[in-house]
Amino acid sequence: MPPSTPPARPRARTRRALVGVLTLLTAVVASLLVGASSSPGWSADLSGRLTSQSPSRSYDVDTPAGTLAARVDVELRRDSGHLARRAARVTPPTLTVSLRRPDGSVVMSDSGTSPVRISGRVAAGSYRLVVRTSYPLRDRYLAYTADLTLPTASGTPTPTPTPTATATPTPTAPTPVTTDLAQESCGTWVLYQVSSVTDLERLRPRIEAALALPGVVGFSVRFPWDAVDLTGTQTTHPVLDLADEIARGAGKALSIRFMAGAHTPARVFDAGAASYLVDGARVPLPWDSTTGTNDVFLREYAAYARKLAAWSRAHDVHLLHLSWYGLDWAELNHGAEVRAAAGYTQAAWLQGHRELVDVAASLASGDLAVELPLSGYGPLSGGQSAALADHVVSLVGADSDRFFVQANGWDETREWGSPDMTVEGQFDRIWAKPVERGLQMIQPDGYDWTRVFDRLRTSGATYGEVYLPSFWQVPGPTPAYDNNTEARIAQLEKEIAAFGATCS
Secondary structure, eight states, rough: OSSOOOOOOOOOOOOEEEEEEOOOSSSSEEEEOOOOOOOOOOOEEEEEESSSSSOEEEEEEEEEEEEEEEEEEEEEEEETTSSOOSSSSSOOEEEEEEEEOTOOEEEEEEEESEEEEEEEEEEEEEEEEEEEOOOSSTTEEEEEEHHHHHOOOSSSSOOOOOOOOOOOOOOOOOEEEEEEHHHOOOEEEEEOOOOSHHHHHTTHHHHHHHHHHHEEEEEEEEEEEGOOOOOOTOOOHHHHHHHHHHHHTTTOEEEEEOOGGGOOOOOHHHBBBBBBTTTEEEEOOSSBBBBBHHHHHHHHHHHHHHHHHHHHHOOOOOEOOOSSSOOSSSSSOOOOHHHHHHOOHHHHHHHHHHHHHHHHHOBBTBBBBEEEEEEEEETTTTHHHHHHHHHHHHHHTOOTTEEEEEEEEESOOSBBBSSSSHHHHHHHGGGSOOOOEEEEEESSSSOOHHHHHHHHTTTTTEEEEEEGGGGGSSSSSSSOOOOOOOHHHHHHHHHHHHHTTTTO
């Protein structure tokens, strides 16, 4: 277990100064002004509705320093005004409530089912209260009431003003803000997958030796969701705690990543998440089916991701890797099995994945970057991955280092793991988009590391992930991956150091 007062991890150096353009909230129906003359210590009841066309409302708030609190209650209704009911199951709608600075950065945020609350101390100034949902509304809407309480300042408060509606604003480009999250991530990460503390302890000396190398930024630990689940009031797990202890002891950073897909806990499906079977294993569906609803998966996924984000912030972790619906890995799954599932359309598949991007973006902040990979089990190069990259940019802005995308097929000639160079070239068009990126090695093996790291540089990636066996195992972990040699290990160490030197 980590010491009670753990030493702070040193910051990694940055390879380039990145300017992140923060969140431009799309589909804002109205901006209600809680004006400059608003009285401190006052509370206001604000109400409205969120629809599929307009899933977000925002309120401008001027406040003195102190504790600000908001509570938002919602009801799911049909266009007729009646409460919505499903024949077999009512899935509670989810909502995100956040307080943001004028530049779009998040001061505080929480997500969940009604009621959703935020509360915390704020500095005096101007903010924006945002109420947003990614719940699939279709012919329904969310009727909400927001109770906002501002701090009490010294002196006699002036009368409470009545918030008045203003015309729908014309969206403008958000203000560019420089953050240091690229600094925290730049370099080479040692990647290893575990399912238990025993797995970590068994190779702990190897992990520590790799972390000691110059240019290694930290330890990226990957785990199945069902092996490192956090249920009820549980906020940590022995695997997370030991990984933190190992990285902290080496004076290096830690990043964590989970895999959903066939590793999704049974409790999620038992609660009613839509699924299909692959080799006898239940895998989540990105749309509703006779097996259940996608809403349940989104709710459980968001709850787990929020816990991982909270754990990350509490342990000085600045890069959180998230999972798609997946199959065997965290990557995208648009393979034959999911396309054969009842109810499949590409539009439904994309919408389900956009909703996971929404969850990820809601967790990103000035102290935590999130990541989702755009490679996987295709077809994906015909615009599917590109559409998700566009959605990322629409939420966090251009070149924001609060949201990374990855290509997980990195080797001497490729980044996406494509079956041929034509498909690889189609994927490479994503790099023309204003997204921050990282690469992950395709296999734990030995390579011509000079060529491998040349691809890391030419792709403009901030970081790369290399599997632990590549650092030590000769000839390799399996007969299929037996190309490692002592000379290649030495070459790997040299390239890691050289790339790390560019992070200044």
